Amino acid sequence: MATLRDVAREAGVSVATASRAINGLGNVTAPTKAAVMAAVKKLNFVPHSGARSLTRRKTDTVGVILPDLFGEFFSEIIRGIDLVAHESGMHLLLGNMHGSTHETAAAIAAMRGRVDGLLVMPPDLKPELLADYLDPALPTVLLNYDAGSLDLPFVAVDNYHGAYAMTEALLARGARQVVHIAGPKHNRDARDRQRGFADAMAKIAKISNPAILPGDFSEESGVKAAQLLVQGQLPADAVFAANDQMAVGLIAGLAEAGKSVPGDVMVAGFDDIPLARHLNPSLSTMQVHIDRLGSTAMMMLLRILRGETLGGASATILTPTLVARGTTGGAAIPAAVAAAGALPT
Amino acid sequence: MATLRDVAREAGVSVATASRAINGLGNVTAPTKAAVMAAVKKLNFVPHSGARSLTRRKTDTVGVILPDLFGEFFSEIIRGIDLVAHESGMHLLLGNMHGSTHETAAAIAAMRGRVDGLLVMPPDLKPELLADYLDPALPTVLLNYDAGSLDLPFVAVDNYHGAYAMTEALLARGARQVVHIAGPKHNRDARDRQRGFADAMAKIAKISNPAILPGDFSEESGVKAAQLLVQGQLPADAVFAANDQMAVGLIAGLAEAGKSVPGDVMVAGFDDIPLARHLNPSLSTMQVHIDRLGSTAMMMLLRILRGETLGGASATILTPTLVARGTTGGAAIPAAVAAAGALPT
DNA sequence: CGTCATACCGTAACCGGTTACACGAGCAAA
DNA sequence: TTTGCTCGTGTAACCGGTTACGGTATGACG
Known part of the structure; x- marks a missing residue:
């Protein structure tokens, strides 16, 4: 060469x-x-871009560290990031922490000298640990993580109020006995959603100990929850799953047991993955523009890299919006119309 | 620092x-x-890994250049690549050609000095052009692309025989008037699938000019195809879409027009995206292990980087398998069972 | 005690670019 | 003619590591 x-x-x-x-x-x-x-x-x-970035002290690359690469959630995030990164001629270096804390440290360390900034999504990491791993000199934006004590910029989804709103909507539809399927115990999103659910039940329905079934965000755990629900004779007129993936499994499990949705029981999810609107009946859920999570984080990072100060905008909260569909007996928009983009569902 | x-x-x-x-x-x-x-x-x-890789002449990174980042197809590929890359401590540098030929050249050039090898997926690029862009000294494996004249290692899906098999299956189910919805004109996958369809129709059903509707792999184009089909009074007892995405739109469009699937018309797709089994009725399709596309390509690249010679294994063809589901009246496996992983659908 | 192998360690040259600084030429103004 | 600028170009010092090579001290051995 x-x-x-x-x-x-x-x-x-x-x-x-x-x-x-x-x-x-x-x-x-x-x-x-x-x-x-x-x-x-x-x-x-x-x-030779490697040599180039050595002297320039600029790599034109941002590191993206995700907990995993499985499912539409992460691919949408990456797409969102790439969208704005590409506009500024930035490249993406992918890091994967594969669920392990040790790997997280390794992934972050490996980025040193390869990237100008970092986008990190550590859904189940304690802030103190995170602070240890991160290089304070390297501009970093957190994805879907409220740094709390650390004052790092972040963009997050308002899981709490989203769950609250969905629970409220279920109650408004006449449900009394709403069961929640929780996400992984240590997962922040899951915990916030559960809190939102519990608070809504307490404040609106005056039910202080609503039924909560365990789950882990996977489809299988949704199926299991359905089985628990039916076999355990748990009275329920609505089930609110902490994410769509579990809601999908739940619906399948309920169908298996001969329960009709929304006839016997209403179902709601969270995230609005593309699959949601294609189910039959279509899934009511809290719509999160997942790609925006990525793109706004990337935009924040770019501004930091350009030396701008973020000021009050150092924390962006994305508010999910309620999408009422078939599984709550709501306005079931014909799939064809929705697919054609005629309606902004 | x-x-x-x-x-x-x-x-x-x-x-x-x-x-x-x-x-x-x-x-x-x-x-x-x-x-x-x-x-x-x-x-x-x-x-500082940047400096390190300069003297070592090794970056422990592979570049991945994809035509786009949209949809489950690409995220599955990335996941497959990451799976084996991670085992060998390799990192992934993402490049996106955003559909444009010019960007492709730029994306490849930008990789110089940042990666040890390249994984490229150029679905609509002429081989000669590709040869111009690629650095012969940089180990490269092509994704889903038969290099033909170039003798670059590649891993591809046998689109032709997959489409042939699906068409055959539709005919075996009693269909006579099978309509094909094609993919983008310049896309190799789409062309191969169309050829497989046409050949099967000619050889098995002795129909030399089967009906072919235009499409572009998007869901919307599936909806449009449904409208054409119905309004044009095109006689059809089965429709074979060149990918699942279009099949999804097609089904929605047919439902909109009051046609029942598979009662009035059977439907089949290609790819087996996760969504396929969750439709109601579930979508019959050709199953491609998309993640394997990525992981086998990565394994090939690793072997090249280790100095091994690929020998006869420099081309890997993945054969898709037929999955008969509800839209062709096939064995409709209860979704709950499938989701629980009890059956290897 | 001299010789030599061995094990540690330091000096300095690289990897492939960027860029501060110096230098010479050309030209206008004094 | 001398001074002073500007403009184009070259020299060499970096960026932050790795590593070939040479030097020194130590212990074994004759």
Whole structure:
């Protein structure tokens, strides 16, 4: 592979001149520039971005560290990030913590010297630990994580009020005995959603100990919850799953047991994954623009990198909106219309 | 940020010794190693991977260049790649060609000096162009692309025989007038699938000019196809969409027009995206293990990087398998059972 | 005690670019 | 002619690591 010195020699100039010519930094005569460019073509020289970023102290890359890569949730986030990263000519270096705390540290450390900033989503990590791992000198934006004590910028979803609103809606539809299927115990999103549910039940329905079934955000755990519900003879006229994935499993499990939705029991989820509107009946859920989670975080990071100060905007809370569909007996928008984009569902 | 020289100074040794101690390359006394480690802790030094890869001429990173990041297809590929990359301690640098040829060149060029190898998926690029962009010295594996004249290793899906098999299955179910919804004209996958369909119709049903509706792999184009079908009074007892996404739109459109599936018309797709089994009725389709597309490509690349020779295995063809579900009146496996993983659907 | 192998360690040259600074040429003003 | 600028270019010092090579001290051995 040709290096800059090769090009310089070929063009009969110094490396400095070659560099200037290639980067168009002025101060180069037209003929010499042409000579350099000819040499570039001839040797088909491609600049070595690694070396480049070493001196420039800029990599034009941001590191993205996610807990996992499974499912639409993460792919939507990545897409959102890429959307705005691409506009600014930034690249994405993917890190995956694969659920383990130890790997998280490794993933962050491996980013040193490869990225200009970091986008981290640590859904089940204690803030203190996170602070240890992160390099204070490296601009970092947290995804879906309220840093609390740390004063790192972040963008998060208002899980609490979302869950509250959904519970309220179920109650308004006439449900009395609403059961919640919780997410993983240590997961912050899950805990906030559960709190929102419990508070709504207490404040609105005056029920202080609503039934809560365990779950782990997976489809299987939704199926299991359905079985528990039916076999345990748990009285329920509505079930609110902490995410759509579980709601999908739940509905399948209920159908298996001969329960009809929403006839016998209403069902609601959270996230509005693409699948939700295609179910039959379609799934009522809290719509989160997952891609926006990624794109706004990336925009915040870009502004930090440009040296702007975020000021009050250092924390962005995305409010999910309620989408009433078939599983709560709501306005069931014909799938074809929704798919064609005629309605902003 | 502390550099290696800082550490060396702090520990009272030379940079060479510090480097050796940190990397555990022997030839360092236990006490001096301890001193270095202490300095590392004290300054909390994290090695600068950028600089490291410059001298090592190894980045421990592979570049992944995809045409887009939209939908489950790509996220599954990335997940598959990450799965095996992670095992070998490799990182992923994402490049996105955003559909444009010009961007493709830029994306590839930007990888120079940042990666040890490349995974490229250029579904609508001519081989000659691709050859121009690619650096022959950089190990590259093509995703879902038969390089033909270029002798680059690749892993691809046997779209032709998959489509042939699906068409055959529809005919075996008694369909006579099978309509195909094609994918984007310039897309190789789409063209191969269309060829498989046409050949099967000709050979098995002796129909040489089967009806083919235009599409672009999007859900909307499936809806449009349904409208064309109904309004155009096109006789059809089965519709074979070139991918699942379009099949989903198609089904919604048919339902809108009052057509029942599979009663009035059977429907089949291609890919087996996760959504497929959750539709009601569930979608018959050709199952492609999309994640394997990514993981096998990554494994091939790793072997090349390790200096092994691929030999005959330089081309891997993944054969899709037929999954008969509800939309062709096939064995409709209860969703709950399938979700629980009791059956390997 | 001299010789030599061995094990540790330091000096300095690299990897492939960028860029501060110096230098010479050309030209206008004094 | 001398001074002073500007403009184009070259020299060399970086960026932050790795590593070839050479030096020194130590112990074994004749």
